[in-house]
Amino acid sequence: MTAIQIKPKRPTRMISSPEQALSVAHELAQAFRVDASRRDRDRELPFEPLEELFASGLGAITVPLKWGGIAVSTAVLAEVIAILSEADAAIGQVPQNHFYALEVLRVNGTQAQQQRFYREVLQGVHLGNALAEFSSPSAHQRTTTVLENGGHYLLEGRKFYATGALFADRIPTAARNAEGQEQLVFVPRHQKGVTVIDDWSGFGQRTTGSGTVIFEAVEVDVEDIVPFQRAFERPTAVGPVAQIMHAAIDQGIARAAFNDMLLFINTRSRPWPDSNLARASDDPLTLDRTGQLAARLQAGDALLQEAGEVVDLAQLDPHEQSVAAASVSVATVRAWTTEVALEAGNLLFELSGTRSALREHNLDRHWRNARTHTLHDPVRWKYPVIGNYVLNGVLPPRRGTL
Structure with a gap:
């Protein structure tokens, strides 16, 4: 074909x-x-x-x-x-x-x-993804295949958490060839045999289109197949590039929650009971929590900038040490923004109360979004890797989740 x-x-x-x-x-x-x-x-x-x-x-x-x-x-x-x-x-x-x-x-x-x-x-083409699967025993094992069949290739499999596939023009898909090597297949979204199902039901990040994609005897041209596994068999910045964007998503959520918290306090707060009619914005505990979160947000911006510079060095000169430094730097900011996004969503709830979740306010979406997205490559994976690198000089594994 x-x-x-x-x-x-x-x-x-x-x-x-x-x-x-x-x-x-x-x-x-x-x-x-x-x-x-x-x-x-x-x-x-x-x-x-x-x-x-x-x-x-x-x-x-x-x-x-x-x-x-x-x-x-x-x-x-x-x-x-x-x-x-x-x-x-x-x-x-x-x-x-x-x-x-x-x-x-x-x-x-x-x-x-x-x-x-x-x-x-x-020209404006949008690439989605179909990487994760439910049927495999772990996140790094996939059963989807792309096998030669009479001069072309056939793609077969079922994916979930396919963020963006519903909106995309192509769906880069992780699949294994006959030798078991993982490939990234740049499948046209509307190719015969491709079915994208809008069945994402997460309580946060509700409109990412992260549902199911099914491939049934999808004909694939060899030119649409890019090696995937080789990006992790040698030092490359593929993993850190993927992860720094996740850190940036969490930083954006934290900013949104913080700014909506400030707006809520300044425009909707009422005199607090037993506080000599002081407004929430005058309460010393509120001032303390707000100041702490503002500082942590600013630190997140700085960590993103620093990690970005380390990733650039790894892209320019990829070797074991430069890629390891990029992975650890990105893991650091990913762990930081995870915690700050959750803290910002929690503090917004704490200061605005349960009425903030009413339909007309919908301020709970920031906490829901943070809680959902921060489960993507959980932060508990990050700290042991950082610690092992700092204490023992052990290089982190090369993978897209780190």
Whole structure:
């Protein structure tokens, strides 16, 4: 079969600098923020906002210079994700897998594959994902296969937690070949035999489209198959790039919860009982908790910037030590933003009360989003790896979850 060329849904802008990327992210965030609460409350899937996002040119900001992109730094990529996640955490999470697939393409794709897929992305094509499975005994074992069959390949399997697949143009899918080696198959979303089911029922991140994808005898061209496993058989920055975006999502959620907490206190608080009619904003305990959280949020911004710089070094000169340093630096910020996002959601509840969860407020969405997303590669995996590296010099394992 002939490799399929995917066409974008609408004309796409070109972004020419990191500064413009951040400016466009802020513009989109301002628009996305308006209906974010309603989308979460009514589980209204963000098809149009995501089309706007990829038509804006943001989906192409990591395309290498040689292929016509601007190859923004990892810190800029993380800040773009955080800005979008602060406005709408579900929208902010969806492009994470898109950029992850592009990093796999960068380190493992052939010249021809890079040229073709990067051209699509520059035109506004959106990449989803189909990696995780329920049927395998662990997260790193997958049963989906892509096997040769009379001059082409057939993809067979069932995936879950396929964030973004519902909205995507292509669905990069983890599958094993006849030798048991894992591949990343850039499957066209509307290829015959591909079924995407909207059955995600999580109580947070409700509109990420993280449901089921089924592949039944899906014909695949060999040019759509990129080696996946090799990205972890040698030192590459694929894992740290994936994880720093998750840290940025949590940082965005924390910012949103903190800002809504300030707004709630300043506009809706009433005189507190037994406090000489002091407002919540004058209460010393509230001031203390608010100050602590503000400092922790600022630290999260700094850790994202620092980790981004370490990841950039690993991308430029990938070897065991540079990739290990990137993994540990990203694990540090991931652990930090996990805790801060949960703390921000908790403090918002604590200071605003249970009425904040009423339909007209829907402020509980920040805690729900934080609690749901922080279960993605749990923080308990991070600290032992960091400690073993710091105390014993043991290099962390190379994988997409670290």
